[in-house]
């Protein structure tokens with residue numbers, strides 16, 4: 581029987597190599613077999629009718645986060661969405677998200693409303709370079725990611741490890757030299773998809789140091805989503821810098837969502853480094869002052885954070901810092917620090933000025 585590789589089947593059927601591998605491992609291609617670490621298929625195998633990966637969402641043009649990100653708000657969207665101040669409107673004037681991270685709320689807002697002006701920022705330069713590349717240079721980014729995906733998926737475990745470490749070293753070399761281009765953006769996405777738990781962590785020297793993850797068939801290039809994200813971001817101001825830089829954009833027509841790094845629930849909780857800088861209690865208080873200034877300007881503001889009362893019911897840190905705002909406690913789907921006694925479901929804070 582003539583056999584062909586998953587890569588050749590992908591070209592023949594005009595679908596991604598990853599999709600071919602998934603179809604093989606689901607037993608949907610009669611005669612497909614694993615040889616070593618790679619799938620081979622009978623040359624005559626037929627493409628399943630529903631082989632396309634495009635989801636209903638992607639078809640409808642909706643965008644979703646293109647990275648896994650610590651503190652991602654995917655699970656809190658329903659709660660946060662209840663506090664969008666737009667009621668029945670489909671069109672809003674200005675939206676700002678100064679700690680954008682993976683952008684779960686950003687994309688939810690952009691999928692639901694048309695927005696005249698958008699401002700997003702983050703202190704993480706590599707993250708912001710990725711957003712800018714998707715907005716301005718999605719074709720080059722997608723062709724780089726497609727090449728990385730088919731190269732990576734065709735490798736055995738040892739070769740994948742080697743490829744991961746090489747990509748990480750190259751990413752750090754570009755990072756150290758301050759080179760922010762399509763190659764750096766493709767490495768950011770590649771590492772996020774193949775590393776342990778989609779973490780972004782740097783050491784003291786500023787080098788990204790997350791080990792490789794154990795995903796069997798990671799999706800490295802989600803072309804549909806990248807194109808949808810690119811479309812949604814065409815008119816966005818994308819800024820690398822401190823959240824305070826958003827002050828000049830924000831006015832009484834702006835809805836602002838702040839999702840700063842969480843205040844650790846316990847003193848021993850591991851700090852996950854997003855960047856080289858720490859967001860300590862003083863910074864949380866500075867943010868509360870900044871929010872008060874924007875409140876005085878007439879902006880509509882929502883802020884999320886961890887609820888210190890999960891660990892200590894007498895801890896009034898945010899109740900004091902945001903004493904002029906409305907503080908709501910909502911059930912979150914995450915577990916408290918595994919070393920703590922207080923296992924189980926916990927609350928998060930949604931603070932708003934309306």
Ligand SMILES: C[S@@+](CC[C@H](N)C(=O)[O-])C[C@H]1O[C@@H](n2cnc3c(N)ncnc32)[C@H](O)[C@@H]1O
Pocket residue numbers: 649650651652653654678679680681682683684685701702703704821822823824839840841842854855859
């Ligand atoms: C909790 S995460 C945001 C998660 C995001 N809401 C999501 O859904 O993925 C906080 C973000 O704030 C960024 N950050 C930390 N300090 C900052 C600062 N001073 N100004 C702007 N962004 C900052 C971090 O790099 C990180 O991406």
